[in-house]
Amino acid sequence: MEYTVNKLAKISGVSGRTLRYYDQIGLLKPARINSSGYRIYGQKEVDLLQQILFYRELEVSLEEIMDIMNEPTYNQTKALENHYKKLMQKRSHLDKLMATVEKTIASKKGGIPMQDKEKFAGFKDKIIEENEQKFGKEIREKYGDETVNASNAKLRGMSEEDFKSMNDLGEEIMLLLERAYKTGNPASDLAQEVAAKHKQWLMYAWPNYSKEAHAGLAEMYVSDERFTAYYDKAIKGGTEFLRDALLIFLDMK
């Protein structure tokens, strides 16, 4: 049985262009060329094409398919095992992506917009700058340039992991704050847990943590509407509640 391009194309399910392309790159040459220049394929080529399509279906690149088909069976098995690993990596990558999308959707629906920094590890410079623009002036006035610069430097020097931990902690605080608020008591265990975690969170950014500075920040949270808006996102009145909890935690009340 002999086939011209389009005949083979039909029985194999690929296009004629594909066959010409495979000829061009040397992946599948026709059995012969007839007197009019037509490509003529035989049974052997049909079988080879089947194999090629098998690998192609597995998302192996044509170049790798070429290599594989020129190897003995033993190495073909190895190649397949290798490919299997790649597929596994792809899948775990996909899983991560899906988790991110899921979280994003959840946070959009939940009304708590994700912090930019959470979306991108490695986008730290941008965050620092944002903070500078939003709060820089007030904070610099209150704590002095040295403190702020040191804080920024610490942020900049943080590992991606630490950065992510910090953001995760920030999110956790928001969720805890909401529940703590419902206790109605800033001295409650839950509220004090929030305060403790807030200290922990702050220590990611502040190289020189002090109770006094922390308490000062707590007051500023309440008096600056941009901070208020931020912490009230979790629950209305959350900022004041957080301040109260912090002051108790810091034993300054």
Place this chain on the structure above:
Amino acid sequence: MEYTVNKLAKISGVSGRTLRYYDQIGLLKPARINSSGYRIYGQKEVDLLQQILFYRELEVSLEEIMDIMNEPTYNQTKALENHYKKLMQKRSHLDKLMATVEKTIASKKGGIPMQDKEKFAGFKDKIIEENEQKFGKEIREKYGDETVNASNAKLRGMSEEDFKSMNDLGEEIMLLLERAYKTGNPASDLAQEVAAKHKQWLMYAWPNYSKEAHAGLAEMYVSDERFTAYYDKAIKGGTEFLRDALLIFLDMK
């Protein structure tokens, strides 16, 4: 804060070329162009880029990103949900691929110990026994003890090579069946090739091949759930498709 291309490139982690490209396709235009023709980006562009990169990381195409960013938030959520579905499909596709690769590796590796003649003989016995257990009763009822015994004897007497060929052919049929099924047409060239190979495969086992018996087997494939399960492994509905293809091939329809 203002940035030239490479400055922005550094803080965002993409290349300068990428930024020029995004400018070119209109995805992200610089805030302004200075007197020397340099692209100058501002804070707004940094934020936009961040969003773009977020979607890009999710493997959304740049074209879709353009669309998404021109939509209000609620549509963005919808787009994300849509994208999530796509990712899920991708993953289930990947899972199938991985299963196929696994099977192929297993069968290729299974071919190596077969070089050992004793093991090979044992393997054949095992197959025969398995067949007996799985389908023996029905087949014996339908075709009689003589036919079945002859078949088993033929299997037992097969050379190692023939046996391996038979198994390879069986595998090939499964793969072809899957592709043939996608043509949707049991009379298609691909489907008829499957039928032809099925006949070839059967003749390894049956000493006395007949069209009638083949057609009978085809019907049994569909009515017996164990056969159905076997051929549906390749593709759901594959058993019926195989029967239809066989009946056409055998010209009994």
Place this chain on the structure above:
DNA sequence: ATAAACCTTTACGTTGGGTAAAGGTCAAGC
């Protein structure tokens, strides 16, 4: 002043083919 470091545009390469365009070949019907 001169070199190094940046910036610009233009343009070709990558994968795996799709899609013309321009032209040769073959079987069928008149």
Place this chain on the structure above:
DNA sequence: GCTTGACCTTTACCCAACGTAAAGGTTTAT
């Protein structure tokens, strides 16, 4: 014998999302 339509051929431009020069202008540092 001639035309028509179905095939076949090669050449060549197109897609995404940039990478990688090349050739040349600008800014900064020494």
